[in-house]
Amino acid sequence: MLTFIGLGLGPEGISLQGLRELQEADVVYAELYTSLLPGFDISQLERRIGRQVKRADRKMVEENPEEILTAAREKRVSFLVPGDPMVATTHVDLRLRAARSGIKTRIIHGVSIASAAAGLLGLQSYKFGPSATIPFPDNPSTRPYEILAENFNHGWHTMLFLDLREEREAMTANEAIGIMFGLEERLKGSVFTAESLTAVVARAGADDVLVRADRAEKLQREDFGPPPHLLVVPGRLHFLEADALEIFAGAPKEVVQWHMSRR
Known part of the structure; x- marks a missing residue:
């Protein structure tokens, strides 16, 4: 057994x-x-x-x-x-x-980051599309951007896991945002720009869990503490989800409103 x-x-x-x-x-x-x-x-x-x-x-x-x-x-x-x-x-x-x-x-079974991250941010779990992992730059892939673009077209939320090497080197949200900016510059789909509403979940399940949502450019400059980190790019938001991102993740109202008008 x-x-x-x-x-x-x-x-x-x-x-x-x-x-x-x-x-x-x-x-x-x-x-x-x-x-x-x-x-x-x-x-x-x-x-x-x-x-x-x-x-x-x-x-x-x-x-x-x-x-x-x-x-x-x-x-x-x-x-x-x-x-x-x-x-x-x-x-x-x-x-x-x-x-x-x-x-x-x-x-x-045990608690999964997939359900925990959605709950921490107040996003509805059934509205998430396919997920992807952002790999380190020495193993580049366009897959995370392609998944995001596909979900973006459907209005779905996207969960982006961050690469982890077996020797315990973990990618940070700041590095991941930079990699996604690089993919945007190459592929030019306008799905992950400096203005994009993005969320970071750090250390889900720990006492010092941290969740933040803001423009991607703003988040790239913030300190989220030690990994593990996770990126979530919201899709089309229900008004309760919009409120949750503001209250639970500190998203500025004007950023959320801009995102909703765009979607």
Whole structure:
């Protein structure tokens, strides 16, 4: 049995059901390269559940998961992941490999940044279109801009995740905005300009969570503290969403009104 367990968004984000499963597991793995978990400490979790947690790197999970699958064929294995288990494609792939090997799988869900960010900003979750990740400049891609342009045409909100290297180097919102400005300059679709209403969510789930919304040019100059950061570009706004961005994220009324008149 292979059980995928979501860690949520921080050190206390795991559910009681997840903790109980860890305490009853024979083997526990933790994958921590797909997202940052501020304040999370494996040693503290080990003391809490009374067993060792093996750290699974990208190579073990994506290229050679046989150690995990072999253990799951005969033992009760728990596999910890940041956020909610099946948001990342790599976890779906591992579950498929297990299923094809005749290994039963189970999911214990955790809070996902996808739902948390929408809630923090007061945006309606069903109005989000496809999301994308903004990669570091040494691995350039036009995909984030193309996704934003597609969502923009439909009036949908866009969630843009920021790249994270396995060695724990995390992109900041300021860097991400600069990269999107560069894509706008190249592709000239007028979907991410200096005037664009943009939101930053920093450290969702932590005590020092921060949410800000303003013109992209203004946000690029602000300090949001340590990562993880996330960008959200609103689409067509309901009047309650407009109020929420002003009250919860400090968006200037004139910026929100300009955005709504444009949409």
